[in-house]
Amino acid sequence: MIFSYYPGCTLKTKAKELDAYARRSAEALGITLSELPEWQCCGGVYTTAEDEIATKLSSVRALMEAKKEGHALVTLCSACHNVIKQTQYALNTDDDMAFKVGNYMQCDARAEADTKVIHYLELLRDIVGFDELKKNVKNPLTGKKIAAYYGCLLLRPSSAMQFDNPENPKIMEDFIRAIGATPVIYPMRNECCGGYITAEDPAMAKKNSTAVWESAKDFDADYIITACPLCRYNLIKSESPLPVIYFTELLAEALDVK
Amino acid sequence: MPISEFKPKIVAFCCNWCSYAGADLAGTNRLNYPADVKIIRVPCSCRVNPIFILRAFQRGADGVILCGCHPGDCHYTTGNYYTRRRMTLLFSMLDYLGIEKERTRVEWVSAAEGAKFAAVMQDFVKTVTELGENKRLEDRRCKKP
Amino acid sequence: MLTNREKEQILISSGVDVRKCMRCGKCTGTCPAYDEMEYHPHEFVYMVEKGEIEKLMNSSSIYKCLTCFACVERCPRGVEPAKIIEAVRLAVIRKQGNNHIKAEDIPCMAEDDDTPGQLVVSAFRKYKK
């Protein structure tokens, strides 16, 4: 099966491993990720203002590009996924936005950007299926206690993201089970790491991130996994005693393609 | 005909439960409104068939006003909602025919709103008087020489 | 002098109906930036409704919102306080010379080898026009 793939800027630089493991694992699972021939940075964060149009256009272009390719669009970085999903949601629900974006792009933006967007985790859940994934695991991570860290970007706002239950998600836990490990459920898993605030107020980001890993540590996790380079960065910067790794690394390990 | 002499013919349909009682209250309180208004009692504003209004215009009425209970207060629960939808359609059709929008009106008057009833009628008569005689839909065969 | 125009601009820009707020404070109850904020999410909503925009614009609170959408997700009235905060911040940084972060501030972070590109672009987008 072929999917269009939007890696995003960070996956090309500081989070190469997130990308590399994802590609190798997808191959092992019989999925072809075909990187969009041209893509621009999503902007890192969605501007919620309804009178901000230009900042949303790179996502619209990615959506239109994928529509031309004719495949659903797979994203991996939480931030890219969030920005693209929210942009698409705004296009679909806000007529004014659709009109203005259409003027910029000189096309019927709503119709030409209606590509289905799925996150790599959703690909594993809905296309591959966790049962099928389990069958493909060659190197089950039995006995590992893993804390899934969702952060905010994958889950919220749930109206746009439609990813999982925003207050009690289970997709990453199911993933952890599928690769043979034990999920650790802790209350801070869907709270914010501090995100971009680290550029403005590093102490505040550190406080937020510390609360996350402390909660995971309380519940005896061995690792924290995440899908977001910024979450990982913040958690490591806040001196998390638990290793913080991308979920694709564990996936690759379990599939024995690391 | 000079405007000062012109006496419009106004037909007012009033629902039995709210607006007719409101009109009675206007009377009880001796609140004056022009004698050009003649009231026809109907059980509910939703009893008023658009044909009645067309008929009135055809027979030379200069204005038709329809009064019912306030939305949510209808004696028959939903009657005035039907009225509201039907009249929206009828009025846009009348507008298309060239009957001025101001010649028709829907008002919600409760049984306690005698003052409102009188005020509404005064205002409506004034509006219609300013518009002058209705000629567009009048059936001249019905007209007395 | 405060004008209604500023309030209107914020309402248009955010697309939020502040009148829907029933003052329960649930947004503020879980705001992860609470301690760092002078004005909190519910106050943003209330003060915008009252038209007290200037106080908000002069407060550092507008740079502390993490846009984590916890308040948006949990609001029982669908008010979306995060969008109001963003709209107030935009009203400030859109004015000339009001960029909160300057490009020259960023290289100092680049010394840190691990800084993801995502952080740099996000910070630019949030704090700079």
Place this chain on the structure above:
Amino acid sequence: MQKIGVFVCHCGTNIAGTVDVKAVAEALSHEPGVVFAADYPYMCSESGQNLIKDAIREHGLTGVVICSCSPRMHETTFRKAAASAGLNSYMVEIANIREQCSWIHKDMKTATEKAVILGRAAIAKVALNTPLTASETPVTKRALVIGGGIAGIQTALDIADAGFEVDIVEKEPTIGGKMAQIDKTFPTLDCAACILTPKMVDCAQNEKIHIYAYSEVESVKGFVGNFTVGIKKKARYVDETKCTGCGLCTEKCPMKKTPNLFNLGLDTRSAIYIPFAQAVPKVATIDADYCNMLKNGRCGVCSKVCTAGAIDYHQQDEHIEEKYGAIVVATGFNPIKLDNFDEYAYAQSPDVVTSLELERLMNAAGPNGGTLLRPSDKTHPHTIVFVQCVGSRDTSGCGKPYCSKICCMYTAKHAMLIRDKYPDTEVYVFYIDVRTPGKNFDEFYRRAVEEYGVHYIKGMVGKVMPQKNGKLLVRASDLLAGEQLKIEADMVVLAAAIEPDKTARSLATMLTASMDTNDFFTEAHPKLRPVESPTAGIFLSGVCQGPKDIPETVAQASAAAAKVIGLLVKDKLKSNPCIAHANETLCNGCSSCERVCPYGAITYVDKEFRMPDRTTKIRRVASVNAAVCQGCGACTVACPSGAMDLSGFSNQQIMAEVDAICR
């Protein structure tokens, strides 16, 4: 040939002061069909009425027009007078020349002219009047109450007290409803069972009341006074007539791991069970989902131990049909499911409970025998946080837009009871508004604060976080102090919104009773007819109509009973004859009228018509149920073929009035 009489009233000087009554009578006497015209100082007086009666007899009048005060004043008077003189009372029309003419105009000439026109309109209308007679239908003197909670019980008891037969249909194995699950009641704190169970016993012992427990309404046909209702008695695998309720079977049943639904799944019971000690009827029921005998034919213990031989594993659902004159809906409520509120960790932690669960946890017959213990580790809770408005007043789509009304008071009750029994337990209540309208209600809430030291905090809980140490970290805002609070609690109690029972919607369809968007039944009039549904013969009792507490529910239940009694005491129902009727030759069976009818009065029948070529053809035509139609006339306008018309306000009559006014 029409013979119309016109009678102009002076009303002392009320009319005659501004209207030249003699000129009016004179002018109207020349109208077509008018054979008699007279004026009189007081038409409504004895002698005035005699004038009318005499004229009817003397001139053989076929129609009467009275120019007088508003018909809302004396229409009935004049109709009675006409009837006593042998004229159909619906052949009388009133021209309102007082309220709508003499009282509002000062100029004699204008007022007289207007009075003449109003008189003409009335004459034009009366010429087209047809004699109408109110139809009569017999009344089945038996009532049905759907739902056996406190609302249904009270309604049934009151109806039975008045001497009428009444049946209760309850879908659970016992009557009692939600009140049976409640521990104490506000604002007096008396035990719910102590005041409810005697009423339940009264129901069981009253010979006028028949209880169909573990039964559901399947179908409703007919109309006011004459309903035919299909009832399904679900198989309980126990012969009700033989079971003595000794409870031996429940002790011996090996399937002890069945969730106890009466305790909301907080503990377990056996597969054969009696919901609670005071159940009415006190009969055992087998839970087919858990019974080994019913599932795989292995066990049969209960049958062996039952000395009465009541166990019947082959029992089938029984379908019965009964006739009723009136139906009372008392289907009640349930707390909403909390799937959309996972921020409160209800699904993650057993120590986060709903208020109804707390009632069971505190009840002496509950899972802990009345000692309040944390469900997770059965330890004594030292800090309890109450969260108000969980799903109430929620327009985000997760909950309900309305206020559930009862939560403020029961939370004050819970807080007070806990502080009273366990003074070492700190209680926090997070509220948005405390709403306590009701007799002694605000005093009750203030007592919780002032005497019992409950901490009321204005603000909302944002998130409940289960900690490793078993505590629940509650993050909330304190709006008045301007603080974000973090409280380590042992238990969190959620005041979940209430919603109408799920069965209500299908029932409303069967009854053609209307519902609002939240599935509460709509009342016939929000102020003046609060216990009647717009559908004649259907009455509303309790929370099925809107959130309410026990005192209000009981009040409404008795009010509904009074309405039912008022209906059942009549031998025959006389209905307003000014109702819709379909011209069957014009009707094309399109259903437009059926869709607008707020009362469900229109049905369709297949009728045989003779065609011009002497063949017959069967067509579907509208038929108006005279007992149900209220005569609003919505259908007459909706009908595209003009087949629907309204007696007393026919198209012809109204157009004649229009013509007369515009002449």
